[in-house]
Amino acid sequence: MTGPYPPIEPYDHGMLDTGDGNLVYWEACGNPDGKPALVVHGGPGSGCTPGARRRFDPELYRIILFDQRGCGRSTPHASDPSADMSLNTTEHLLADMERLREYLGVENWLLHGGSWGSTLILAYAQRHPERVSQIVIAAVTTTRRSETDWLYRGVRRFFPEQWARFRAGVPAAERDGDLVAAYARLMEHPDPSVRERAAVDWAAWEDAVLSMEPSGAPRPYGDRPPAALLAFVRICSHYFAHGAWLEEGALLRDAGRLAGIPGVLVHGRLDLSTPLDTAWELARAWPDARLVVVDDSGHKGSDAQQREVLDAIERFARH
Numbered sequence: 001m002t003g004p005y006p007p008i009e010p011y012d013h014g015m016l017d018t019g020d021g022n023l024v025y026w027e028a029c030g031n032p033d034g035k036p037a038l039v040v041h042g043g044p045g046s047g048c049t050p051g052a053r054r055r056f057d058p059e060l061y062r063i064i065l066f067d068q069r070g071c072g073r074s075t076p077h078a079s080d081p082s083a084d085m086s087l088n089t090t091e092h093l094l095a096d097m098e099r100l101r102e103y104l105g106v107e108n109w110l111l112h113g114g115s116w117g118s119t120l121i122l123a124y125a126q127r128h129p130e131r132v133s134q135i136v137i138a139a140v141t142t143t144r145r146s147e148t149d150w151l152y153r154g155v156r157r158f159f160p161e162q163w164a165r166f167r168a169g170v171p172a173a174e175r176d177g178d179l180v181a182a183y184a185r186l187m188e189h190p191d192p193s194v195r196e197r198a199a200v201d202w203a204a205w206e207d208a209v210l211s212m213e214p215s216g217a218p219r220p221y222g223d224r225p226p227a228a229l230l231a232f233v234r235i236c237s238h239y240f241a242h243g244a245w246l247e248e249g250a251l252l253r254d255a256g257r258l259a260g261i262p263g264v265l266v267h268g269r270l271d272l273s274t275p276l277d278t279a280w281e282l283a284r285a286w287p288d289a290r291l292v293v294v295d296d297s298g299h300k301g302s303d304a305q306q307r308e309v310l311d312a313i314e315r316f317a318r319h
Contacts, residue, residue, distance in 0.1 A: 002051035025073035030058035040113035045235030047072025078231035114138035140279035162208035169201035184237035216300030255285035264312035268297030
């Protein structure tokens, strides 16, 4: 999803030193004196894209983007098997966000993202509510183990043939167990051909789940460049195998901590990968959130979904 504003280039960028060997890429666009907004990309492991800059009025917003650990332009890149994944957890990402805020001298910022980005946004905002002015989320997830189980097992009812191929991608002895954890182990295999095959198989399943959606590219995962795909699958499987290191249901349970933060949740009714019920539960638990359900949209979005997101960002610009 891009936006209505013309393409722009960053006026500043850099590599944030986290102190543990990781360097996190960040960039700032738009008005240096404008309202700060942080784009929190999905995945995990997708990296930020230039199109995200265009969702904000560059005269009103100071638009900040960053590549989460191990992906995009951040280093070490997770496609490198020597990259230490023990230093890539939700806690690390939350600390990176707060370190970036302090480094850039931001008092508080609007948070915008979707999919995995919504989990990270919610976790950050519940920990640092005083640092968040507003939240705009498209495609709500909280990365509960139940949500992950739906995405990598439950939704097989719609795609039994494709899921059989996904299941066949792990060793026979592991096919009746935790497939996500099995893929995470494959992504740490010393043989690069094993890692590459696992990444392709994972992406094929992700694409299958989105295949009935009316909008978007047909292979948003499988068509990624090889290094980006390796990093994406390695990071995704690592996070999901560990339940994102979050207590099950904690982000919904603690949504009351978001009281006073205005939020807009935009979710597609046709989203099979992250079904609508999570967004509905969050909206019920968060007193200042407004849920907008877009009937023609899935996880990849639609023109109508984009309009709702852009409208929310525009309305928050002068708050």
